Amino acid sequence: MSIKSNNTFSRRAFMRTSSLAGGGMLIGFNLFNSCKPEVKLEPTVDLAQLDFKDFNAFIKIAESGEVTIFSPNPEIGQGVKTSMPMIIAEELDVAWKDVYVQQGILDTKNYQRQVAGGSQSIRFGWDALRQTGASAKQMLVNAAAARWGVDASECTVSEGMITNAAGVSLGYGEIVNEAALLEVPEGVTLKEPKDYKIIGTNIQNVDIDKITTGKPLYGLDYKVAGMVYASVLRPPAFGQKLMSYDATEAQTMPGVIDIIKIGEKVQNLFEEDPSFASKISSSDKVVVIAETTWQAMKAKNAITAEWENDIFMESTENHDQMLNGFLDATQFDTRRKDGDVKKAFADADMVLERTYESPFLPHNCMEPMNFFADVTDEKVHLVGPIQTPAWKAGLVAKLLGRAEDEILMEMTRMGGGFGRRLYGDFVLEAAEISDAIRKPVKVVYSREDDMAVGVYRPAIKYRIKASVKDGQLTGYHLKEAAINDNMYGLIPNFFPAGAVENYQVDTKSYKSNITTGAWRAPYTNFLAYAEQSFFDELAEAMDVDKVQLRLDLLKKVDAAADERIEYSPERMIEVIETAVEKSGWGTKPKGVYQGFVNYYCHNTHVAQVADVEIENGKPVVKKVTCVVDCGIVVNPLGALNQIEGGVIDGIGHSMYGDFGFDAGIPTANNYDRYRLIRMKEAPKVEVHMINNELSPTGLGEPTLPPAGGAVANALKAATGKRIYQQPFMKNPEMLEVPEESIIG
Structure with a gap:
């Protein structure tokens, strides 16, 4: 039985031409089913007059039968440049070997949410992508049926070949120009999961050959004739502003073209929207323009500058004091309140209260921040790695006082993002510099720039308090105190x-001049460890089984009756029971210490079990069993990479x-x-996916948050000590192993 699309997929959702160079059909589609109604799409367009930037994403079918799929979302390493075209190709019914994938550019006229963030690309695109492929296939079938004089229902399709009841076949390329003249069908039939040929198979990353052979892909690779390089001298401390500078020596250094000051235009943005203050520095900055990156960086280091302390200069010590004070405060912003926790605590047989704390964290992308800008009277051309291209294009338009349709934004592949490339302060720098010098310029951060002037994960403390009455959990109160909000x-x-x-x-925040923002798996990357560690300790205090608690x-949750509940208790129970089975929970030999967690975030349910063993008197994480329910798995190979990477990243930052x-x-x-996890410290990650036919959910982030909790609970089993502070290695005495735990 086939699946009928419930969504109306109208003519407005397509743009197509029948006169491609060399013949062929171009089908543009609204990736997220959110095409703006005021956009008028013509049935046919002459490619000679077609400006490709008008498209968000589209299919191109050549007369040779080859298919090019343009992927609109930024590729941050999460694999959407491979998986999104897979979804289209599945419903289009073409052989993957005949598919070519290209990165689309920003299109703010026709489409929305060209964003890499929140693990939402596949989830939001699933329905529209399938309908796009299916609609294109139906147009081709209708064209073939018309040529043969038969009903379209008599035709079948397999890997780009259309066959009628008499056994006569046509390839897509043979009929594509006739198909382009037809009306776009509505209410197309979608495939059943059992009929998938591409979705659910291991597909290699479409850029893998270029990545492994060093071909240009990333922002740092982008070059144009006449391009110069910029290195920016920024305040050495948060809260400082530039007073004066001396660039006499720097101006005489080899390759230096000019030295300028920027910052005024960004400060004007602050006056329009003060919320930028927590994301982008408002100080003036000194910029060295040079022939090469190295020359620019060397000259920057030769500049002497005087900085004024504009406001109180914050430190880790006073952050710690302020967060403690906030946890003790009585006034909070309440995010949810059921029942009466105060009464539950007053009536309880037992109350358990614990506080957990985490530091700021930088993002540490392998590719440092960089961006290209070329500002002319006619347009503003921007190219580089950015997670939020539309947001940045709009800000640049405001920054330079230009119309938004004058901004041309191209996206490169990103060498990591993790939230850092959401904010794009480096994009604004590049645009302001190019506007000042009227040359194509690329801003390049050094590693020191990247780490010292970042947008950080904020330092946070959680206080969790629970009450038990007659052996039952009766109250639960969670407080968050955070730097910024x-x-x-x-x-x-x-x-x-x-x-x-x-x-x-409840939540409460301290407003800081230190720039903070999203860090991989925002809101949950530390919370999962705190809550899951607390649940283990609560089970011990209640003298009940940790998993059974x-x-x-979960069996008490009625998600149907409470629309606020975002997770599925049934799906969570399944991942828990599967993790118990697959990990050998509770059945490991002496010397293997296990820690269990379950967690839901980014619409995905996860359970993990960490195995810790003692080597040379120290606990070592040897293995993590990870069970994931993310609905239909589009690309198992890509999913495996995301899951393993998330687990290892979560362990590394929790530990170090x-x-x-x-x-x-x-x-x-x-x-x-700054310590990162090393290759030899990465444990084996054994992955198990829950097999169902539910729509896909996120995978780039959900396996990171619970990893720290699984390890913390396993370390407790090995050492007998609970850890309340990340990183775990900050207090190495907490990892000391009692003699009775050392075998042999």
């Missing part, structure tokens, strides 16, 4: 919301990531002082 604060409708009668979530709570400030100056600006 952590954007949306806590996620109040995740587990255990709905499982505890008296439940409350979670299962019993430490970052702070002294008088507003970051405590580390390179890897000699």
Whole structure:
């Protein structure tokens, strides 16, 4: 039985031409089913007059039968440049070997949400992508049926070949020009998952050959004739402003073209929207323009500057004091309140309260921040790695006082993002510099620039308090104190919301001049560790099985009756039970210590079990069993990479990531002082996917948050000590192993 599309997929959702150079059909589609109604799309367009920037994403079918699919979303390493075209190709019914994938450019006229963030690309695009492929296929079938004089229902399609009942076949390329003249069909039939030939198969990253052979792909690779390079001298401490500078020596250095000051235009943006203050520095900056990146960076280091302390210069010590004070405060922003937690605590047989703390964290993208800009009287051409191209194009238009249709934004592949490339302060710098010098310019950060002037994950503390009465969990109160507002604060409708009668979530924040923002798996990357570590300790205090406590709570949740609940208790129970089975939970031999967690975020349910063993008197994470329910898995190979990477990243930052400030100056600006997990420390990750036919959800982030909790719970089993502070290695005495735990 086939699946009938419930969404109306109108003519407005397509743009197509029948007169491509060499013949062929171009089909543009509204990727997220959100085409703006005022956009008028013509049935046919002459390619000679077609400006490709008018498209968000589209299919091109050549007379040779080859198919090019333009992928509109930024590729940050999450694999959407491969998986999104797979979805289209599946419903289009072409052989993957005949598909070519190209990166689309920004199109703000026709389409929305060209964003890499929140693990939402596949989830939001799933229906529209399938309809796009299916509609294109139906147009081709209708054209073939018309040529043969038969009913389209008599035709079948396989890998780009249309066959009628008499056994006569036509390839897509043979009929494409006739298909382009037909009306776009509505209510097309979609495939059943059992009939998928591409979705669910291991497809290699479409850029893998270029990545492994060093072909140009990334922002740092982009070059044009006449391009110059810029290195920017920014305040050494957060809260400082430029007073004066001396560039006498720098101006005489080899390759230096000019030295200018920027910042005024960005400060004007602050006056329009003060919310930029937590994301982008408002200080003036000194810029060296040179023939090469190295020359620009060397000259920048030769500049002497005087900086004024504009406001109180914050440090890790006073951040710690302020967050503690906020946790003790009585006034909070309440995000959710069920029942009466105060009464539950007053009536309880037992109350457990614990505080968890985490530091700031930089993003540490392998490719440092960079961007290209070429500002002319006619247009503003921007090229580089950015997660939010539409947002940045709009800001650049405001920055330069230009019309938005004068901004041409091209996206390159990103060498990591993790949230850092959401904000695009480097895009604004490039645009302001090019506007000042009227030359094509690329801004390039050094590693020290990248780490010391970042947009960081904010330092956060959580205080969790629970009450037990007659052996049952009766109250749960979660408080968050954060530097800046952590954007949306806590996620109040995740587990255990709905499982505890008296439940409350509160937040409070300290406004800081240190720029903060999203860091991989925002809102949950530290919260998952805190809550799941707390649940383990609560089970111990209640003298109940740790896994069973979670299962019993989930069975109390009625998500149908409470529309606020965002997770599925049934799906969570399934990942828990599968993790218990696959990990050998509770059946490991002596010397293997296990830690369990379950978590929901980015619309995906995850359970993990970490195995820790003692080697040379120290606990070592040897293996993590990870069970994931993300609905239909589009590309299992890509999914495996995302899951494994998320687990290892989560463990690494939980164990080692430490970052702070002294008088507003970051405590580390390179890897000699900032510790990342090393290859030899990465455990084996065993992945199990829940097989169902539900629509896909996120995968780039959901396996990171629970990893720290799984390891913390396993370390408790090995050492007998609970850890309340990240990174775990900050207090190495907490990882000391008692003699009785050492075998042999």
